[in-house]
Amino acid sequence: PLLVLLSGLGLAQKAIPATLSARQFSTVYNFFSFAIAAMGASAIFFFLSRSEVGPKYRLAMLVSGLVVSIAGYHYLRIFNSWDAAYTLKDGAYVFSGQPFNDAYRYVDWLLTVPLLLLETVAVLALPAIQSRGLIWRLVIASALMIALGYPGEIGTLTARFWWGLASTVPFVYILWLLWGELGRAASRQKPEVQLYSRNMKLLLLFSWGVYPIAYALPMLGITGSEAVIGVQVGYTIADVLAKPIFGLLAYAIAITKTRQDLGLSEDDELVPNPTAVT
Ligand code: RET
Numbered sequence: 001p002l003l004v005l006l007s008g009l010g011l012a013q014k015a016i017p018a019t020l021s022a023r024q025f026s027t028v029y030n031f032f033s034f035a036i037a038a039m040g041a042s043a044i045f046f047f048l049s050r051s052e053v054g055p056k057y058r059l060a061m062l063v064s065g066l067v068v069s070i071a072g073y074h075y076l077r078i079f080n081s082w083d084a085a086y087t088l089k090d091g092a093y094v095f096s097g098q099p100f101n102d103a104y105r106y107v108d109w110l111l112t113v114p115l116l117l118l119e120t121v122a123v124l125a126l127p128a129i130q131s132r133g134l135i136w137r138l139v140i141a142s143a144l145m146i147a148l149g150y151p152g153e154i155g156t157l158t159a160r161f162w163w164g165l166a167s168t169v170p171f172v173y174i175l176w177l178l179w180g181e182l183g184r185a186a187s188r189q190k191p192e193v194q195l196y197s198r199n200m201k202l203l204l205l206f207s208w209g210v211y212p213i214a215y216a217l218p219m220l221g222i223t224g225s226e227a228v229i230g231v232q233v234g235y236t237i238a239d240v241l242a243k244p245i246f247g248l249l250a251y252a253i254a255i256t257k258t259r260q261d262l263g264l265s266e267d268d269e270l271v272p273n274p275t276a277v278t
Contacts (some may be wrong), residue, residue, distance in 0.1 A: 008214065016085060016095065016099075016100045016227035016228055017095070017224060017228060018023065018095045019092050019093065019094050019095070020086060020093040020223075020225055020229075021092060021093070021225075022088075022091060022092065022093065022116065024093075024225055024226075024229050025086055025093040027229055027233065028082055028229055028232045028233065029082060030080070030234065031080060031232065031233050031236040031237075032075055032078055032079040032232075033079060034236075034240075035071070035072075035075045036072055036075045036076055036079060036238060038066075038068075038074060039068040039069070039071045039072030039243065040072045040238050042064075042068045042243070042244035042247060042248075043065050043068045043069045043072060043195055045251075046061050046062075046064040046065035046068065046247055046251070047061075047062070047065040049061050049251055049254075050062060050065075050272050051256065052258075053254040053255060053258045054254070054257070054258035054261050054262070056125065056257075056261070057253075057257065057258060058256035059122050060119050060122040060123035060250055061090045061250075061251065061254060063115050063116075063118055063122065064119055064121040064250055065176065065253070066246035067112045067115045067116055067119065067243050067247065068110060068113060068243050068247065070111050070112055070115075071108055071112055071239060071243050074104045074105065074107070075239075076106035077101075077104045078101075078102070078104050078105060080101050081098075081099075081102075081104070082100055082232075084096060084098045085098050085099065085100040089165075094265060101256035102153065102154075103150070105177075105235060106146055106149070106150045106153070109146045110143060110146050110178075110244065111146075113142040113146065113223065114138070114142055114143070114212040116242065116243070117135065117138045117139065117142065117174075117178075118135060119247070119250055120178070120182070120200070120204070120248075120250070121134065121138075122223065122249045123253050123254055124182065124185040124186075124189075124197060124200075124253070125185075128235060134177070134181060134259065137177065138174060138177060138178070141170040141173050141174050141177075142170070142174060144167075144168075145167050145171045145174065146169040148163055148166045148167040148170070149163060149164060149167035149215065150163075151163045152164050152167070152172050152215075153215070157218060157219060160215070160217060160218065160219060164212070164215055164216065164219075167212075168212065175205065175208065178201075178204065179201065179205070182197065182200065182201040182204070183201065185197060186198050186220065190259070190260055191255055193256050193257055194261070196249060196252055196253045196256065197253065199249060200246070200249050200250070203241065203245065203246055203249060204242075204246070206241070207238050207242040207245075207246065208238075208242065210234055210237060210241070211234075211235065211238050212233075212240035213234065214230065214231050214233075214234025214235050214238065215229055217230040217234065218231065
């Protein structure tokens with residue numbers, strides 16, 4: 001499946017509707033456009049935030065910035081591919097003959113999912129990262145999850161069902177692993193950070209859960225062009241939650257822990273006011 005995915009960049013053609021209404025075409029167009037803006041702006045924010053947090057948390061901010069930069073690039077490619085796949089004729093959008101290439105999305109996940117896992121582990125400073133090879137188990141399972149999902153994305157509905165089911169096995173394994181580790185990590189944190197850690201766990205479950213739901217839409221009675229629109233909008237919402245919003249939560253944790261490490265109270269300025277130091 002991994003080879004199918006990589007070769008799919010050039011070869012695979014996703015079946016897309018021959019015509020779309022202006023509303024359908026623009027919905028996807030605008031969601032992609034919004035995602036480019038969200039990824040680009042949050043990349044600047046995360047890169048700049050590195051100097052605001054303590055040295056222990058800088059890796060997490062850097063990884064956050066990388067994740068949204070990679071995603072911003074891929075959304076640019078997906079956006080262009082979508083734009084080129086249709087031309088406006090008599091008020092409707094008709095297929096131009098240029099295939100819509102959705103493999104960018106899967107290649108994006110292949111890169112960003114392991115990075116997101118690293119970000120989570122880094123910001124919470126999970127001890128199991130060294131002792132039990134947690135990160136490797138997560139990385140291998142996530143590569144399997146994505147590679148197994150792709151053949152179903154470009155295949156028939158039956159293929160979609162079976163590949164989707166296969167992909168759900170590593171998906172459940174990842175959630176099960178993280179749920180336990182994040183729960184244990186949260187209980188070790190100071191009260192201020194506990195709430196954020198719990199929210200991180202919930203956001204992870206909630207945003208990751210949107211992907212298989214979007215994938216399943218064509219099997220849930222939503223058909224034709226509405227299914228294509230639903231899948232693209234669903235993935236885009238999930239990506240904005242799982243990358244920029246998740247990164248903001250990681251930033252909040254990093255800032256709070258930096259304050260704690262410095263022994264600052266709630267009201268102290270994080271950076272000492274230089275005029276007050278004299
Ligand atoms: C697929 C196929 C159907 C079954 C499942 C899937 C799960 C995908 C997930 C993707 C997560 C991506 C993230 C990207 C952020 O950068 C592949 C749709 C379970 C969980 C978090």
